[in-house]
Amino acid sequence: MLGNSLKQTYWQLASWIRKTKNRQWPLWKKYTLLSRQGANKAKSESFDYVKEMVLLAWEFPPQVTGGVYRPMSFANYAEQAGWKIRVITSPEPDIITDAGGYLLEKLSSTVQVQRISRVDNSPLSWPLPVLDGGLANAFIIYDLATRLMQNSSPGVILASGPPFHNFVVGMWLSKLLGWKLVLDYRDEWTECPFDFVLKDKSNRKLERQCLEQADAVVFTTPSQLEHAITEFDVLDKDNCAVVYNGWEPDDFKLANKLSNNESVSDNAATITLAYLGNLGPMASPTSFLTTLSRVLEKYPSLINRLNIKLIGYKRPSVLEQLKTFPYSEVFELIDQVPKSQACQMMLSVDALLLLNPSQVQRYIQGKTYEYVASRTPVLVYGEGGEMAAIINDLGNGLVIKADSVTALYNALLNIKSVSPEDDDKIEQWLQSRYRSRQAEQMFSVLEKVRSTV
Numbered sequence: 422m423l424g425n426s427l428k429q430t431y432w433q434l435a436s437w438i439r440k441t442k443n444r445q446w447p448l449w450k451k452y453t454l455l456s457r458q459g460a461n462k463a464k465s466e467s468f469d470y471v472k473e474m475v476l477l478a479w480e481f482p483p484q485v486t487g488g489v490y491r492p493m494s495f496a497n498y499a500e501q502a503g504w505k506i507r508v509i510t511s512p513e514p515d516i517i518t519d520a521g522g523y524l525l526e527k528l529s530s531t532v533q534v535q536r537i538s539r540v541d542n543s544p545l546s547w548p549l550p551v552l553d554g555g556l557a558n559a560f561i562i563y564d565l566a567t568r569l570m571q572n573s574s575p576g577v578i579l580a581s582g583p584p585f586h587n588f589v590v591g592m593w594l595s596k597l598l599g600w601k602l603v604l605d606y607r608d609e610w611t612e613c614p615f616d617f618v619l620k621d622k623s624n625r626k627l628e629r630q631c632l633e634q635a636d637a638v639v640f641t642t643p644s645q646l647e648h649a650i651t652e653f654d655v656l657d658k659d660n661c662a663v664v665y666n667g668w669e670p671d672d673f674k675l676a677n678k679l680s681n682n683e684s685v686s687d688n689a690a691t692i693t694l695a696y697l698g699n700l701g702p703m704a705s706p707t708s709f710l711t712t713l714s715r716v717l718e719k720y721p722s723l724i725n726r727l728n729i730k731l732i733g734y735k736r737p738s739v740l741e742q743l744k745t746f747p748y749s750e751v752f753e754l755i756d757q758v759p760k761s762q763a764c765q766m767m768l769s770v771d772a773l774l775l776l777n778p779s780q781v782q783r784y785i786q787g788k789t790y791e792y793v794a795s796r797t798p799v800l801v802y803g804e805g806g807e808m809a810a811i812i813n814d815l816g817n818g819l820v821i822k823a824d825s826v827t828a829l830y831n832a833l834l835n836i837k838s839v840s841p842e843d844d845d846k847i848e849q850w851l852q853s854r855y856r857s858r859q860a861e862q863m864f865s866v867l868e869k870v871r872s873t874v
Contacts (some may be wrong), residue, residue: 458593458597478581481493484511490856552624562590577602578591585624638661642783699738712829724834732758733755772800773818777790
């Protein structure tokens with residue numbers, strides 16, 4: 422028995438040594454060299470940076486996620502702003518959905534897209550850090566980007582996260598090639614209130630290093646900017662900016678054509694509510710479902726009147742909650758649909774549901790802009806934060822306290838009758854949030870960075 426145990430130990434040790442020699446050691450050596458890499462002198466000297474942007478965006482069409490639309494809009498409006506753009510992104514998905522195909526059709530033909538050939542999610546042993554997005558994937562992107570960029574005149578790198586290995590790649594490329602670096606926080610990194618982003622000490626250290634290297638840092642809300650300033654002393658507020666996510670009016674133009682003048686139900690007894698978008702960590706329905714269950718238990722007459730459409734991707738844990746919901750007949754589950762069809766659905770219901778847990782107080786989810794653009798009343802479940810402030814200010818919906826049976830019951834009864842008093846105010850707000858306007862803001866940031874010595 423002892424002999425067999427020793428043999429097993431021997432082969433395990435041999436396997437570990439072989440793995441370390443063939444995989445871990447080369448990666449550790451590369452990481453050490455990149456980590457010790459000093460800044461390229463060209464970046465600190467007077468230099469005529471060209472109007473060329475390399476966009477590092479892991480989520481890009483034909484993927485369909487909440488993080489796709491922002492980098493896509495920057496890519497689409499680059500030529501209009503006089504910038505040449507190259508996107509470096511993840512491999513194309515095996516299956517392109519109708520929603521993904523729609524996004525590809527909307528992508529400008531002038532956008533050059535370079536995709537890495539593979540994704541490496543295999544674990545790396547200590548002492549290599551566990552980087553959000555994967556250190557091995559960062560190396561793959563870095564190698565491709567270096568080959569594509571090394572013979573080009575320096576321009577600007579725009580790194581979009583999450584995942585945040587793009588920030589680290591941007592930092593490495595900026596140091597090696599002397600390109601200016603702009604970090605675009607679609608969500609927060611180590612200050613993220615959710616667990617889908619890695620936030621340990623090594624990620625915190627890397628985030629700080631990225632911020633030190635960056636020439637400008639962009640956030641999607643004022644709250645996120647102010648929070649980051651308080652948490653990172655390396656940030657200079659003068660080099661920070663807010664560029665909102667925004668919305669695309671063309672999606673609604675097509676939706677209007679598709680809707681054939683459909684309108685919400687004239688039946689006063691019926692209440693149709695819709696939620697559009699992913700149901701997961703940033704939009705957990707748990708509290709809403711619990712409260713809704715209590716409402717329907719107390720007021721059973723609502724069961725046959727209420728129709729709630731849940732449109733978009735749902736995590737398995739969410740599907741399980743819906744499966745066990747005691748009044749599941751009130752729900753209609755619909756898979757992801759193209760954006761124009763989603764906008765059409767927004768126009769054909771009585772009200773739109775916006776989940777606003779305390780964790781998203783610094784966030785404005787992308788659907789918020791389209792909800793407002795639809796002119797359909799918005800029911801915000803949860804008080805406080807950026808999203809509730811928008812609906813309260815524009816007067817186009819109801820904001821209610823979470824976990825309140827009375828508040829939710831009254832809101833369901835009254836949401837159809839909500840009508841904003843100042844439509845001009847809403848129109849001005851919507852125009853200021855066009856994706857084209859937000860892209861102008863982003864390119865003004867890039868122009869400032871490019872022109873600053």
